[in-house]
Amino acid sequence: MRSGTVVEEAASTARRPTRPGRRRGTLRGLMPHARPFLWRHRRVLLRLGAWSLMESAQTFLVGICLARALDQGFLVGQPTVGLAWLAVAAVSILLAGPVLRGVFGQLSGLVEPLRDGLVRRAVREALRRAVADPARAAGAERAAVSRLTQQTEIARDSFAGLVLTVRSFLFTAVGALVGMLTLAPELLLVVVPPMLLGLLLFLLTLAPMAAAQGRFLDADEVFTNRAGGLRGQLRDLVACGATGTAADRTGGLIDEAAASTRSLARWTAVRTLALGTAGQLPVLLLLAATPWLRDQGVTTGALMGALAYLVQSLLPALQAMMTAVGAAGSRLVVVLDRFVSAEADGTDTGEPRETESGDQGAFASPVPGTAPAVWCRGLRVSYGAGTRPLVEDFGLSVEAGERIAIVGPSGIGKSTLAHVLSGLHTPDEGSVRLAGEPIAGRSPRELARMRVLLPQEGYVFAGSVRENLAQLEPGAGDDRLSRAVSALRLGPLVDRLGGLGADVDPGALSAGERQALCLGRAYVSPAPLLILDESTCHLDPAAEAHAENVLANRPGTTLFVIAHRLSSALRADRILVLDGTGTAFGTHESLLRDSPLYRDLTGHWNASG
Ligand code: ADP
Numbered sequence: 001m002r003s004g005t006v007v008e009e010a011a012s013t014a015r016r017p018t019r020p021g022r023r024r025g026t027l028r029g030l031m032p033h034a035r036p037f038l039w040r041h042r043r044v045l046l047r048l049g050a051w052s053l054m055e056s057a058q059t060f061l062v063g064i065c066l067a068r069a070l071d072q073g074f075l076v077g078q079p080t081v082g083l084a085w086l087a088v089a090a091v092s093i094l095l096a097g098p099v100l101r102g103v104f105g106q107l108s109g110l111v112e113p114l115r116d117g118l119v120r121r122a123v124r125e126a127l128r129r130a131v132a133d134p135a136r137a138a139g140a141e142r143a144a145v146s147r148l149t150q151q152t153e154i155a156r157d158s159f160a161g162l163v164l165t166v167r168s169f170l171f172t173a174v175g176a177l178v179g180m181l182t183l184a185p186e187l188l189l190v191v192v193p194p195m196l197l198g199l200l201l202f203l204l205t206l207a208p209m210a211a212a213q214g215r216f217l218d219a220d221e222v223f224t225n226r227a228g229g230l231r232g233q234l235r236d237l238v239a240c241g242a243t244g245t246a247a248d249r250t251g252g253l254i255d256e257a258a259a260s261t262r263s264l265a266r267w268t269a270v271r272t273l274a275l276g277t278a279g280q281l282p283v284l285l286l287l288a289a290t291p292w293l294r295d296q297g298v299t300t301g302a303l304m305g306a307l308a309y310l311v312q313s314l315l316p317a318l319q320a321m322m323t324a325v326g327a328a329g330s331r332l333v334v335v336l337d338r339f340v341s342a343e344a345d346g347t348d349t350g351e352p353r354e355t356e357s358g359d360q361g362a363f364a365s366p367v368p369g370t371a372p373a374v375w376c377r378g379l380r381v382s383y384g385a386g387t388r389p390l391v392e393d394f395g396l397s398v399e400a401g402e403r404i405a406i407v408g409p410s411g412i413g414k415s416t417l418a419h420v421l422s423g424l425h426t427p428d429e430g431s432v433r434l435a436g437e438p439i440a441g442r443s444p445r446e447l448a449r450m451r452v453l454l455p456q457e458g459y460v461f462a463g464s465v466r467e468n469l470a471q472l473e474p475g476a477g478d479d480r481l482s483r484a485v486s487a488l489r490l491g492p493l494v495d496r497l498g499g500l501g502a503d504v505d506p507g508a509l510s511a512g513e514r515q516a517l518c519l520g521r522a523y524v525s526p527a528p529l530l531i532l533d534e535s536t537c538h539l540d541p542a543a544e545a546h547a548e549n550v551l552a553n554r555p556g557t558t559l560f561v562i563a564h565r566l567s568s569a570l571r572a573d574r575i576l577v578l579d580g581t582g583t584a585f586g587t588h589e590s591l592l593r594d595s596p597l598y599r600d601l602t603g604h605w606n607a608s609g
Helices: 027-040 042-076 079-094 096-132 134-183 186-239 243-279 281-288 290-295 300-347 414-421 444-450 465-469 478-487 491-497 511-524 541-553 566-571 588-594 596-607
Strands: 374-381 391-398 403-407 429-434 451-454 529-533 558-562 574-578 583-586
Touching (some): 042 134, 243 281, 243 300, 281 300, 391 429, 414 429, 529 541, 541 566, 566 596
Antiparallel strands (some): 374 429
């Protein structure tokens, strides 16, 4: 067994079995990390149990002493005996102080290692990210600071609260139930069923409530992202007459958020019912069953003792536990999941390596510090259930700065793959990371900073040349725009349009001119990954070659080109050949040797010039 804490186990065992877009925080997902942690701290748990047994004894004594004080003292004219029993009860109550001290002493032996482990994990993760991507070290630092301060404290407090209340309920219940059993077993017949019913109802609400909470957060996040995105697109939407469509789509998200809120409210009502059943019903039933209990020979003292057990010990402990499990429990699961997922996202290991023949589905996972620019594994992509997948068990690892061409027959899935790598199409299975960051669940704004996908149709909107070029980096100054214009040789076009400040009439531009402006926009964008999906097809071969070279040489750029000419493939460092049943990945020379489809395609391209 390795040393460390509950969260450290995550480094070796955590995988991301969930599908993209799905919320990951579940108790089941954390259990593999919790079990070894608890096992390692079993001695602390035993000592905690020992102190808690004293709490059971104390609970037991309070009810018994009260019953004896009445039955053997005050109700039979022996006040000194009654007072003596009450004195014993008082001493047992006074013992609560030292007992609680002992409990807290052990609690720190459980809670502090959890906190230390979370801090170690946050620092390790921040260092890994900073080394992998120095440019984003500041962001990694901020995330680490949040984890080191707020999130570890939330986890620590929630965990401590849970341990305290769950433990207190269990040991109080033992004391109270044994006490009632000692006083009169009939008491249990009245008290235990409603308590069990309430507890069961409460447990049944846990999973659906967590799911409803997750759905609500998902819907809220998607809606917030969409609303934020729309704000920046208003001008385009109005220009294209697409406000109605955008409103329809957003309306659906609002409905989804409302439905998940209603579902959450329904489950909250069930939980309130559970609390009432477990918390209040036993007292009511005890009072209602008094005549029957008296008939069974249950004494007044035993009845008062049972009432004391319920009202003073059991029900407060039960309510405290239910509240803690409902609130602190879900907070703890969410926060721990963030730690576990963050590290699992960064250090998954054990993936196969790329084979010599360039076979797909066999790729090394990112090594910390050297995150590939594009990495995916286990991809299965289709357009709906029952349709033939376009790729299956597909993996790819591309280093930063590489130039990749994707080739294959028309309709084989090249554009779809480009959409998957861009985060625009969610794969049925598998995951995609860009520069080590998972793309699943990212907002359009975040995606725009990670990659640019240029489609075949260059989309130029009604606005100035400047606004068109700076669309993906609105803060870009004229210097930067001019560099793009000059690098891509767009000067004559921009001059003809009237300069950077001139308004563009998209309809007056040729398809090639629109593509040229879009290439300029890609050059200006901050994204390190550029994917050209036949987005130079309306340029002549020389202009196309120049544009590809300029974009590939843009500092820090990884370039993917869906090629419609052999020349694009020849310029690439490596070529991905899609052919439906299998794929091949390698250099031009290795593919000419190993891929019959690539030989066919090059023959076809050569023949058609
Ligand atoms: P390529 O880029 O290689 O020409 P695509 O990725 O565009 O291929 O398309 C691959 C297959 O998926 C084609 O059979 C196409 O008809 C189908 N396809 C593309 N887009 C959709 C869609 N939105 N819905 C259903 N099928 C689609």
